[in-house]
Amino acid sequence: xxxxxxxxxxxxxxxxxxxxxxxxxxxxxxxxxxxxxxxxxxxxxxxxxxxxxxxxxxxxxxxxxxxxxxxxxxxxxxxxxxxxxxxxxxxxxxxxxxxxxx
Amino acid sequence: xxxxxxxxxxxxxxxxxxxxxxxxxxxxxxxxxxxxxxxxxxxxxxxxxxxxxxxxxxxxxxxxxxxxxxxxxxxxxxxxxxxxxxxxxxxxxxxxxxxxxxxxxxxxxxxxxxxxxxxxxxxxxxxxxxxxxxxxxxxxxxxxxxxxxxxxxxxxxxxxxxxxxxxxxxxxxxxxxxxxxxxxxxxxxxxxxxxxxxxxxxxxxxxxxxxxxxxxxxxxxxxxxxxxxxxxxxxxxxxxxxxxxxxxxxxxxxxxxxxxxxxxxxxxxxxxxxxxxxxxxxxxxxxxxxxxxxxxxxxxxxxxxxxxxxxxxxxxxxxxxxxxxxxxxxxxxxxxxxxxxxxxxxxxxxxxxxxxxxxxxxxxxxxxxxxxxxxxxxxxxxxxxxxxxxxxxxxxxxxxxxxxxxxxxxxxxxxxxxxxxxxxxxxxxxxxxxxxxxxxxxxxxxxxxxxxxxxx
Numbered sequence: 001x002x003x004x005x006x007x008x009x010x011x012x013x014x015x016x017x018x019x020x021x022x023x024x025x026x027x028x029x030x031x032x033x034x035x036x037x038x039x040x041x042x043x044x045x046x047x048x049x050x051x052x053x054x055x056x057x058x059x060x061x062x063x064x065x066x067x068x069x070x071x072x073x074x075x076x077x078x079x080x081x082x083x084x085x086x087x088x089x090x091x092x093x094x095x096x097x098x099x100x101x102x
Numbered sequence: 103x104x105x106x107x108x109x110x111x112x113x114x115x116x117x118x119x120x121x122x123x124x125x126x127x128x129x130x131x132x133x134x135x136x137x138x139x140x141x142x143x144x145x146x147x148x149x150x151x152x153x154x155x156x157x158x159x160x161x162x163x164x165x166x167x168x169x170x171x172x173x174x175x176x177x178x179x180x181x182x183x184x185x186x187x188x189x190x191x192x193x194x195x196x197x198x199x200x201x202x203x204x205x206x207x208x209x210x211x212x213x214x215x216x217x218x219x220x221x222x223x224x225x226x227x228x229x230x231x232x233x234x235x236x237x238x239x240x241x242x243x244x245x246x247x248x249x250x251x252x253x254x255x256x257x258x259x260x261x262x263x264x265x266x267x268x269x270x271x272x273x274x275x276x277x278x279x280x281x282x283x284x285x286x287x288x289x290x291x292x293x294x295x296x297x298x299x300x301x302x303x304x305x306x307x308x309x310x311x312x313x314x315x316x317x318x319x320x321x322x323x324x325x326x327x328x329x330x331x332x333x334x335x336x337x338x339x340x341x342x343x344x345x346x347x348x349x350x351x352x353x354x355x356x357x358x359x360x361x362x363x364x365x366x367x368x369x370x371x372x373x374x375x376x377x378x379x380x381x382x383x384x385x386x387x388x389x390x391x392x393x394x395x396x397x398x399x400x401x402x403x404x405x406x407x408x409x410x411x412x413x414x415x416x417x418x419x420x421x422x423x424x425x426x427x428x429x430x431x432x433x434x435x436x437x438x439x440x441x442x443x444x445x446x447x448x449x450x451x452x453x454x455x456x457x458x459x460x461x462x463x464x465x466x467x468x469x470x471x472x473x474x475x476x477x478x479x480x481x482x483x484x485x486x487x488x489x490x491x492x493x494x495x496x497x498x499x500x501x502x503x504x505x506x507x508x509x510x511x512x513x514x515x516x517x518x519x520x521x522x523x524x525x526x527x528x529x530x531x532x533x534x535x536x537x538x539x540x541x542x543x544x545x546x547x548x549x550x551x552x553x554x555x556x557x558x
Contacts, residue, residue: 009355013359013360014149014150014360015360015361015362016149016243016244016362016538017149017153017244017245017407017535017538018244018245018246018535018538019244019362021358021360021361021362023355023358023359025351025355027351049469050464050467050469051466051467051469052467058362059362061363061364061365063354063357063358063364063365065350065354065357065379065380065381066351066354066355066357066358066364067351067354068354068355068358068364070358070362070364072362074246076464076465076466076467077465078153078244078245078534078535078538079149079150079152079153079535080151080152080153080154080533080534080535081153081534081535082412082415082452082454082483082485082532082534083452083454083456083483085456085462085463085465085481086463086464087150087151087152088150091463091464092463092464092467094464095464095467095468095469
């Protein structure tokens with residue numbers, strides 16, 4: 001299944017001026033655990049969604065209290081830099097919607 | 103600090119998730135005032151607004167909306183005898199915005215005969231000399247470069263994000279109203295609870311929960327007020343619009359918001375450890391949070407934000423509907439660049455093309471590159487030291503988009519569709535973040551100044 005079929009919320013946002021943070025939320029504990037256990041959310045898999053090096057995916061953090069997974073990356077350009085087009089980082093999550101979860 | 107002991111509860115009303123951005127709704131705010139809060143507070147700033155406002159000093163919000171929000175907050179605070187606290191004045195937290203807010207609040211005190219009130223101003227803008235003296239004790243935070251003399255020379259303005267101590271000092275001085283420059287979001291909400299002796303970890307975590315106002319609740323109806331109440335064993339969060347609820351899911355969801363680490367919130371002097379936190383529903387719409395712990399650092403480090411002017415900026419928007427032109431857009435852009443190099447010279451300018459309908463939003467991180475829409479728009483931004491050079495580049499872009507040669511071009515027309523023949527001239531010049539660093543200081547007041555006046 002695609003991540004978009006399992007997650008109840010998926011968002012991206014600035015975390016400071018040089019980083020992006022992605023929050024994947026799940027309604028049910030079971031779904032959250034299923035996605036975690038699938039082993040599909042890895043730096044390699046996330047990097048492949050963006051065509052970046054796995055080392056550019058700084059961290060993937062399970063957040064049990066919120067049935068959520070947080071993913072952190074560096075920004076392509078700092079927020080509001082000349083030529084940068086998403087000052088809040090609000091639309092950068094879209095490729096993750098397609099991430100395959102076995 | 104000084105008032106500690108007797109009081110065991112501090113209720114903090116967050117009037118707006120972003121003061122002055124658009125006016126907050128009075129109904130939920132006054133419902134909060136009915137609950138008799140100790141503090142009426144709002145954060146006015148964010149780094150999210152980009153480097154432009156900090157660097158240029160342009161006003162972020164409409165003054166009339168700032169006046170409206172500040173006046174309503176002041177009236178509400180005086181109606182229940184609460185302190186009023188506003189941080190990161192004006193969006194970027196520059197000294198000029200602290201003074202503007204002081205002027206607005208002072209006028210409201212006099213107009214509505216609310217005085218005499220003690221109004222504290224906390225300034226946290228730092229000068230290039232201040233920065234130069236602290237290069238050796240700086241370390242990069244988000245910026246991938248070190249703080250150097252050269253970077254400081256490229257910086258137009260810089261602010262320190264202050265911690266809780268200046269707010270505590272203002273409360274010690276008996277301030278009824280505090281207006282501060284750039285501040286950590288959580289501290290302006292945590293100041294009163296900590297001042298009366300409540301736990302610093304709980305108070306700061308409460309501040310983090312309510313600083314964006316309605317975003318901690320579901321549905322996150324915009325411009326509504328929320329209230330956080332700190333007690334010795336934990337804190338509660340409650341939205342004040344009857345159609346909204348705080349649930350453990352909404353509060354934990356907000357705990358993730360805009361931060362890299364959901365378990366630790368670092369700030370000046372230490373961090374809040376949230377790894378052992380429990381979020382539980384007290385009622386259908388109130389959540390209680392327990393277990394947030396403050397861990398002090400050995401050093402006192404403040405974040406410095408700096409922004410520098412890159413240049414004047416001119417823009418052209420052009421579009422294509424012809425599938426052949428769309429298929430050759432890179433060739434067209436390269437052709438335009440070549441002409442700019444020929445006429446203006448090889449360097450000293452920037453020209454950014456964002457191809458909407460293809461990959462403008464994500465750039466090279468968009469792997470659907472080949473899949474363009476049936477029409478595309480190109481935003482071209484020319485940036486150069488002088489306005490005249492930026493204009494020359496923009497005119498070359500415009501002409502180039504009309505006259506570009508590309509493979510398979512039909513007929514002699516086929517130039518770009520332009521929404522207008524004029525060069526677009528935004529009021530805003532181009533800026534960039536130059537400083538995003540931590541600086542270790544000996545005293546929390548090294549980076550700020552406190553001034554208190556009696557008004558009215």
